[in-house]
Amino acid sequence: MLRNWQVETTLFLDRRAFAGYLGFVIVCALAAVISLPPARSVATFGRFLFLQDEPLYFHVFLLAMALLAVRDGLLGSDRGQSGWRGDGAQLARGILAMILVLPFAILQLGLHPGTLGQTLLYLLLALAIWWAVGGMARWLAGAFGRGWARLASYGWIAGYWGVALVADRKFPISPIRVARTWFGVAGASGAGLGPETAIPWSTVLIALGLPILWGVVILASLHRSS
């Protein structure tokens, strides 16, 4: 059992860290509500189809995890976390983030029944992205300063997610493609951002808009605190 001081000094779960989690939980809660299809009967199925054709919750959750990981990495750097202890603490904080939104993930099982295995795999993917992005931000912040760390981390996220938007079908491991494939949503018809994509604009706006908006809030709060 961890002692109180260990929670704050080893895991660095102080109020500042929890503030990031709060935003993350808000975003995921909103995504969980938005992901519910508004149509209540077969007759009204076509209504707000763009809200039904994508596993929105998973899109939002993964991007929010990545953005939270950048913040977490920068905070870790501020606190001088390094080595395997720093990595372990970072991983533990990532698991805590996922546990916090577990109720919403369970709700998604009701929307995508029979996808327990895929959900667990997706959580693993989220943890890997958390570890990669957070670790990168922490290391870059220590080596080159916070500015470069932010630029590189957000650039990496933009690149990874951006590739999905322009070459979704040619890049099957893109996060959006993975969610679409694993959670059994039909190939959506609609405008995309490139010739190789089939992702509708509405999905792009909602899936990226919510976490990006929240990312801006995080950045602003970091600026104030530093």
Added chain:
Amino acid sequence: MERSRRRRGTLYDRGRARRLAWVSAVSILFLMIATPCGQATPLSVRVGLGGVFVPGLPTTLHLSVEPYGTQVDGALWVVEQQVGDPWRGEAVMQYRFPAEDTDLDAVIPIYDFTYPLTARLVGEDRNAAPLAEATLNLRPLRKAKPYSLVIGSWPAVSDLDSEAEPVLDVAVSDLSDRWWGYAGIDTIWMGTASSASSAIPTLIWEAIERWVVAGGRLIVATGTSFYLIDSPELRELLPIRSPTLVEDRLRGDLKPGSELHRIPLQEGSGYESETQPLVEETGASETSWEIATSRGAFGDAVELVVQRYGAGLVAVVDRRADELSDQTITDLQVILDDHPYEPPLGWLSGAGEIRSMTLQRPGYPTTVLIGLLTLGGFVWIVFGGFFAGTRRLLAIGVLVVIASVWSGFHVNVRNRSMSLYAEKTILYIDGAVGIAVDRVELFAMATCDGMIPPPWAGRGSQRRGGSTYEGGVAVAQLPLELGGQRWDATWVAEPEGGLLVQSDRGDRRDVVFLSDTEAPLQAVYTGDERVTVSNPGSALAWAIAVVDGEFYDLGGLPRGESSIQLEGAVPPGEAVWGTSFDTIGTELESRFQLSEGAWLIAGTSGSTYERWGEATAKVRTTEVHIVAAELAG
């Protein structure tokens, strides 16, 4: 010398040449044997009664291969047809029957005539080359609409054959023993039988009887050859009891509700008809045809008795078919025009009930509450100042467990999204024989392959023709315009099989199953405002008796025998159907002419969750039984 010959090699050459000749001869022999084995065996394909079919309707199919040398153990008959084109949308319909013999008798729907029908006999190794293969050009076999069949000899009807009114003569041996095999036939003209070989087997009679129940029209004009085709099933069908020959004319006792028509042979004599009233009005159970005839003096006339039978019609003419003139046939057709044939696939067309079906998912209020609990609890635990360090983590853990358990309960089976939603409307037409028309409307909420189990699997599967597992036929209803989409389905005729329908999210699919039932509901109207019902199946939630167009609400119908007093008649025109049965009730009224005779209509409805192959389906079932009540004397 020997040495010199050896040196020249002639000794070796002669032996080599001899061996070469032997080897060549044996090789050619093997090649001659092997060549036919390497080729696929010829496969014979025959479709349709009379060799024609009506697109979209079930039709008979006969496949056969050379019985000698063909190994059918573990083999599979595969029949495939392509429908549509890339512009209006495409569909591939496939039918798989386990091969238990070197021939197959089945009934399948044929949808289109543009592409040929392909048939294969595939061995145990499904990926290997087929054991036998054939294609059939469907274009010359197509008939635009249901056609007439002539059994026996009826020259005046056979001569009517034209593009607009197709008529085909068919031998008794070619008739189908499944009623759905006659779906493309609108009238069967049973003419003069020529010999004892004209006798129709019981299974075929039962199939014809069921087809009449489903809306078919049977005209019998055997005259003096009646006894050549006489059978208990025919007697059940005929509108007369105790048929006998009187002066070469068929006579008998008129069944209640039958109509007697006289078609004068002399021009200008006028057409006459009278209807036998229901039993309670006359007080007698039947009237002799001879007595009825003697009431009027019409001179020389062809007489016929007509009666509704289920949704169909049976007419018996008193003379031999070959004695009837073209004018008489024209007059007969006037009578038939009052009862047009409609294939049972088209029934329940107005259903569309699936539109009102609720799509399951977790509800907004509970989801919002779970979100608020998680958020509020988190804020209280982290920023409320009540917990710190380890306790804070523990408190968060407890909060997450509570919210997760709530989520878990919330996404129970009633709130869980389903891959498929299905509205099943099952119409049982019962009586001496029973048939079932099951319409399944499907809506796909996810891209999936749904294996719709055949409805007769639940009613007890059966084997027909001694070989093929087949209790009925599944017909995918393909719209003319497929909207540029694919509409693929595979019929797997095996015990665990069904109709495998591939669908994408948002797709609507309609399927109709035609089958027969073994334990039908039966009713007897005793004429004293009382109806006796035998219900061998499960209890039915509601029941209505209809006598001469007056509706009586009977409440429910228990399992077994029950005798119910008819009280509180609802006059015609007033609403008697519940909201959920409104559409089907209106269809029944028009199909069965409920204003005449005594009927019992009963049904029930319910919802279940079923596993259809890899898909989960919510199935809402509406079950309706309709039975023409027997009129007791």
